Amino acid sequence: MPELPEVEVTRLSFASRIExxxxxxxxxxxxxxxxxxxxxxxxxxxxxxxxRRRGKYLLLDMDRGVLILHLGMSGSLNFAATQPEAGxxxxxxxxxxxxxxxxxxxxxxxxxxxxxSERDDPALKLLRKLGMEPLxxxxxxxxxxxxxKKRSAPIKQVLLAGDVVVGVGNIYAxxxxxxxxxxxxxxxDKLSGPRVAKLHAAIRQVLARAVxxxxxxxxxxxxxxxxxxxxxxxxxxxxxTGMPCRTCETPIKQIVQGQRSTFYCxxxxxx
DNA sequence: CCATATACCTGGCAGC
DNA sequence: TGCTGCCAGGTATATG
Numbered sequence: 001m002p003e004l005p006e007v008e009v010t011r012l013s014f015a016s017r018i019e020x021x022x023x024x025x026x027x028x029x030x031x032x033x034x035x036x037x038x039x040x041x042x043x044x045x046x047x048x049x050x051x052r053r054r055g056k057y058l059l060l061d062m063d064r065g066v067l068i069l070h071l072g073m074s075g076s077l078n079f080a081a082t083q084p085e086a087g088x089x090x091x092x093x094x095x096x097x098x099x100x101x102x103x104x105x106x107x108x109x110x111x112x113x114x115x116x117s118e119r120d121d122p123a124l125k126l127l128r129k130l131g132m133e134p135l136x137x138x139x140x141x142x143x144x145x146x147x148x149k150k151r152s153a154p155i156k157q158v159l160l161a162g163d164v165v166v167g168v169g170n171i172y173a174x175x176x177x178x179x180x181x182x183x184x185x186x187x188x189d190k191l192s193g194p195r196v197a198k199l200h201a202a203i204r205q206v207l208a209r210a211v212x213x214x215x216x217x218x219x220x221x222x223x224x225x226x227x228x229x230x231x232x233x234x235x236x237x238x239x240x241t242g243m244p245c246r247t248c249e250t251p252i253k254q255i256v257q258g259q260r261s262t263f264y265c266x267x268x269x270x271x
Numbered sequence: 272c273c274a275t276a277t278a279c280c281t282g283g284c285a286g287c
Numbered sequence: 288t289g290c291t292g293c294c295a296g297g298t299a300t301a302t303g
Contacts, residue, residue: 002296033279033298056297073296074281089281107280109297126299153274161274162298169296218296219283258275261294277301287290 002071004134004167005210005231006221007056010071012211014079014101014224015051021096022047023062029091032103033072033111037123042114043067048096055130055166060094065116067094068123072109078102079224101224131164134203135211139165145196148188155191155199156184157258168203171216171238174263176202178237183269184255184262209234237263 002010026040046062053059058077060067071077083093083100092103092112103110115123131147132139147164148155158164159173168176177184179202182195191199215221215229218239222228232239236246240263241254250267 006296070297072280072298075296105280106282107295109279151273157274160297171296216296221296259277260297273303275301275303278299279297282295284292284294286292 002056002073002075002215002221003169003172003210004053004056004207005172005213006215006229007058007071007167008053008135008211009215009223009229010077011051011053011058012223013227014077017079018048018060018096018098018101019050020048021098023094023096025093025095027086027093027095028112029086030108032091032105032108033070034113036112036114038114043094054127054133055162056169057127065114068111068113068115068126069103070111071103072105072107072111074107074220075103075105075110076220076222077224078104078222078226129163130166131162132166134165134167134207139200139204141197141200144200145193148191148196151188153188154185154257155182155188156262158188159203160258160260165203167207170260170262171218171232171235172203172206172210174238175206175236178264178269179206181269183271184257184264186271237265239263 023043023046026043048060050061058069079099079101081099083102089106090102090104094101113123115121151158156173159168180198210231213231216231217228218232237252240252242251245265248267250265252263253266255262
């Protein structure tokens with residue numbers, strides 16, 4: 001479910017309410033993608049200073065380390081003063097003086113990993129190879145062009161890989177390529193400078209718009225206050241197989257790249 | 272170094 | 288109603 005917009009929407013929906021809280025307890029349920037790495041009691045008593053995001057990871061900075069959260073494919077967070085008894089898919093409760101942050105994740109591809117801040121912590125290698133943040137000034141066009149020049153894989157797969165630019169997942173990769181008129185199967189290193197510039201702008205535009213819309217709730221995404229997003233209503237190609245292109249009426253095509261579905265308009269995206 | 276396949280896990284849905 | 292097979296928003300790891 002969660003790509004950069006959904007993760008950012010989630011962050012915005014609880015960061016200011018949890019910052020300044022002190023951890024009272026941490027309860028872990030079924031195993032997630034990776035183990036926490038320490039005894040949950042290590043977090044007790046620490047203050048939550050700030051909630052940041054890096055790519056699709058949420059980082060809860062505390063006094064003596066950082067709690068790294070990932071929502072995987074099916075995760076969502078809920079932050080409330082009190083929580084009902086944990087259901088079968090609730091796998092983490094971070095109980096604080098200001099409320100409880102609960103991770104709900106049916107498929108359990110998500111994770112909660114503790115890292116002592118700074119270098120040499122194995123948990124931090126999760127963040128080491130990440131590409132540029134698309135919604136910051138650090139998303140430099142020249143660097144983006146250089147990154148793509150080194151890659152012969154299809155542009156869609158390079159976007160998804162996350163080592164050139166982070167946060168673009170399966171929905172927004174298809175959407176950004178449609179917006180920039182680029183066929184998803186084109187090799188990344190074959191794109192001209194102007195076309196890369198168009199893609200660079202499209203990525204920023206589509207992600208920013210999706211954040212404004214509260215993310216995409218294809219199935220069950222909700223932010224930490226339980227609200228759904230609306231971006232899926234304005235998707236141009238994602239999930240619209242066979243339906244008319246909003247620009248030219250040509251039926252939207254669905255193909256498979258790297259075991260993932262890709263959607264595009266064969267008329268608007270010819271190369 | 273790079274490109275691609277695989278694995279992890281559960282639920283929902285189409286088709287029979 | 289129940290079964291089977293397929294599909295789903297991600298990404299570290301193995302393999303070539």
